[in-house]
Amino acid sequence: MPATSMDSLVNLCKRRGFIFQSSDIYGGLQGVYDYGPLGVELKNNLKAAWWRAMVYERDDIEGLDAAILTHRSVLKHSGHEATFSDPMVDCRKCKSRWRADQIKDGKCEKCGSADLTEPRPFNLMFKTSVGPVADEDHFAYLRPETAQGIFCNFKNVLDSTSPKLPFGIAQIGKAFRNEITPKNFIFRVREFEQMELEFFVAPGTDDEWHAKWVEARVAWWRAQGLESGNLQQYPQKKEELAHYAKATVDILYRFPHGMEELEGVANRTDFDLGSHSKDPQELGLKAKVDENKDSVVKLTAPDPATQKPLVPFVIEPSAGVDRGVLAVLTEAYTEEKLENGTERIVLKLKPHLAPIKVAVIPLARNKPEIVEKARQVKDLLLKLGIGRIYYENSGNIGKSYRRHDEVGTPLCVTVDFDTIGKGEKPELADTVTIRDRDTMKQVRIRVAGLAGHIAGYFSAAR
Numbered sequence: 001m002p003a004t005s006m007d008s009l010v011n012l013c014k015r016r017g018f019i020f021q022s023s024d025i026y027g028g029l030q031g032v033y034d035y036g037p038l039g040v041e042l043k044n045n046l047k048a049a050w051w052r053a054m055v056y057e058r059d060d061i062e063g064l065d066a067a068i069l070t071h072r073s074v075l076k077h078s079g080h081e082a083t084f085s086d087p088m089v090d091c092r093k094c095k096s097r098w099r100a101d102q103i104k105d106g107k108c109e110k111c112g113s114a115d116l117t118e119p120r121p122f123n124l125m126f127k128t129s130v131g132p133v134a135d136e137d138h139f140a141y142l143r144p145e146t147a148q149g150i151f152c153n154f155k156n157v158l159d160s161t162s163p164k165l166p167f168g169i170a171q172i173g174k175a176f177r178n179e180i181t182p183k184n185f186i187f188r189v190r191e192f193e194q195m196e197l198e199f200f201v202a203p204g205t206d207d208e209w210h211a212k213w214v215e216a217r218v219a220w221w222r223a224q225g226l227e228s229g230n231l232q233q234y235p236q237k238k239e240e241l242a243h244y245a246k247a248t249v250d251i252l253y254r255f256p257h258g259m260e261e262l263e264g265v266a267n268r269t270d271f272d273l274g275s276h277s278k279d280p281q282e283l284g285l286k287a288k289v290d291e292n293k294d295s296v297v298k299l300t301a302p303d304p305a306t307q308k309p310l311v312p313f314v315i316e317p318s319a320g321v322d323r324g325v326l327a328v329l330t331e332a333y334t335e336e337k338l339e340n341g342t343e344r345i346v347l348k349l350k351p352h353l354a355p356i357k358v359a360v361i362p363l364a365r366n367k368p369e370i371v372e373k374a375r376q377v378k379d380l381l382l383k384l385g386i387g388r389i390y391y392e393n394s395g396n397i398g399k400s401y402r403r404h405d406e407v408g409t410p411l412c413v414t415v416d417f418d419t420i421g422k423g424e425k426p427e428l429a430d431t432v433t434i435r436d437r438d439t440m441k442q443v444r445i446r447v448a449g450l451a452g453h454i455a456g457y458f459s460a461a462r
């Protein structure tokens, strides 16, 4: 059970270059974060693990990368323009604004006043003008979810890859929501990334597929290092369901600020494909939609039993990348008391997620032979294609180990005087030391066998 506090995570993330407040030098943009040198690696590794599980390991899912700028009609048809809002209240005393459903005891979180306005809906979508004329007719939305790009490309993917039901389309990308109160670090932000799968099934098989995907997604999060005791499933109540969902199971994680949603697995029925196949006049879009020629396409696939066209149902596991990063950091963050009475911070990340896979440390940075050997070792390991191999040039072995423990580097390889045949033990020539992050144990191994050893370690750790 992680006893990690949000402060210790925020601190580590800034100190070691994982995550920074965006536009920090100008005072920060609220609810927006930037990923630093190690954060970008961790985030990319999490996304790659998801892509691998969804697209590479299966034969029934294709990938997609759709645009962020979204035509207004898409989000009108999808129901987002009318209903994608949160209830907002104002505090009459201090003028701050809050999400009504997150207010505790009916009081303003900032000043404690109970003098709040009635809740009113606040649409969370960001608008931006498109082209040189910025008026009511020339705008697009920044997508509030990646899903709509998948629905709009349903026919393109179907026509170009000819999949048979059931099949899925997977996408990872940015989404934007003008959250009323972004908070809890990267948990609730205004710009974030989603990993979304839309899995299309024949109607009638949807409940079964929904259950299967909930199970598969929990198993995947466990494989990213999250302990089952920190994960929970929460079937949403009828009144909590989004406008498109028949049923949704939230996968919750024990974040530092509480048990909260990490991923939602929704049964979106045929709502979206059905809406995008509707006559635009029904939605009051006549002039604009005719002009843009959308929505005349029927988004159907052949029924596997009869081959007649049907509008498939869709199961959607939708995970937040940023919440995923926060969850794996929470789980991995460990403060340990060592036998010699000192303490260390160690990020016990799963090796495939670690930003740096191996740090190569020359014991003396002013000895050209050691430096050259260490560089050769780095190049040798780089060829394995396992990710970032870091040449560590701090010149202080103790400090290097501490730093790599803190950023979760699973292995450190040290090149010393023995390696170059100038130590006390000539028999150790052409060997290096490998130190394990979690056990802190060191083993000596021949350079000739190093690549094989490290490749074996990373493939076994998956």
Ligand code: ATP
Pocket: 145, 177, 179, 186, 187, 188, 189, 190, 192, 194, 261, 262, 263, 264, 318, 319, 320, 321, 322, 323
């Ligand atoms: P919440 O109830 O927490 O606002 P939601 O139910 O609106 O979330 P979904 O629309 O189901 O979220 O989005 C799918 C996933 O996208 C969420 O499970 C979450 O991981 C991520 N997500 C949604 N909103 C945000 C946000 N503002 N910041 C970071 N991640 C988000």
